[in-house]
Amino acid sequence: MTGTDVRCVRWTRRHVLDVEGWSRDEIYMLLEQARHMEDLLSRPIKKVPALRGKLAVNLFFENSTRTRVSFELAEKMLSADVVNWSSSGSSTAKGETLRDTAWTLEAMGADVVVIRHGAVGAASYLASKLKRAVVMNAGDGAHAHPTQCLLDLYTAWKHLGDLEGKRVAIVGDVEHSRVARSDIIGFRTLGCQVTLSGPSTLMPFQVDHLGVQYERDVRRATEGADVIYLLRIQRERQQDGLFPSVDEYHRFWGATEELVREVNPKALVMHPGPINRGVEIESALADGENSVILEQVRSGVAVRMALLYLCAGGVA
Secondary structure (H helix, E strand, C coil): CCCCCHHCCCCCCCCCCCCCCCCCHHHHHHHHHHHHHHHHHHHCCCCCCCCCCEEEEEEEEECCCHHHHHHHHHHHHHHCCCCEEEECCCHHHHHHHHHHHHHHHHHHHHCEEEEEECCCCCHHHHHCCCCCCEEEEEEECEEEHHHHHHHHHHHHHHCCCCCCCCEEEEEEECCCCCHHHHHHHHHHHHHCEEEEEEEEEHHCCCCCCCCEEEECCCCHCCCCEEEEEEEECCHHHHCCCCCCCCCHHHHCCEEEHHHCCCCCCCCCCCCCCCCCCCCCCHHHHHHHCCCCHHHHHHHHHHHHHHHHHHHHHCCC
């Protein structure tokens, strides 16, 4: 299905900080491992002892529900001991630096550290300070969200097979989206043609340097697309004057069942969540047969299990 015998690929990555620099073979190796993990999750007894005796610390400096819970489930399904560390009420709220936090985690014997932080490069910085622990980036500023990208690739791959030559349309606030940046890199690495659409005020400067096309008109952008990927619109951007109103946004760029029927009735509709119903997507489409949004959530656990298994070691 991939054109590559992933059994011949050797996994050498210690951390998961970004998908930039990953090879096609590495990604497909991860996807194959995720499929194995998804098979495990379908069994009556879902737990395996791959990370038994290892300590995973989830360090979230930004609010999160889906990503944090997904990582926690993945860690527990691999039998790791799990500690959730929230910045609220912690020493970091009292002025402790990220470097001090890293040293504290090292002293506690953490084997895996999952971090979400508002500062670009926070995960890479933490990885540079930890001598033994594996670091997983759960999102750093508007820079990267590698595990979201990989679960998106996994979801698309399960439906479409080899992604070489497939067409992907990403619609919405690309400029402020770490998901968009990672997904552009990931889909392009697997040979997809990527087109962006949305208000020009929500597009990055010199978008052609990303190796993608920009089409303001959403119908032209999504025409024949195999994947229509909708980004969450952050309502605070309206206050910044980057688009006039959510009603206008939905009128020009909101995805509807009618749009999908016109451009490709078989297109996969994806969204990283949480959804703003009636803004970037209408409810009928979000809940319809083209939507794989809930499948993305399910895929997230399997993909994160695969990453933890490959990076932190163990026998599944």
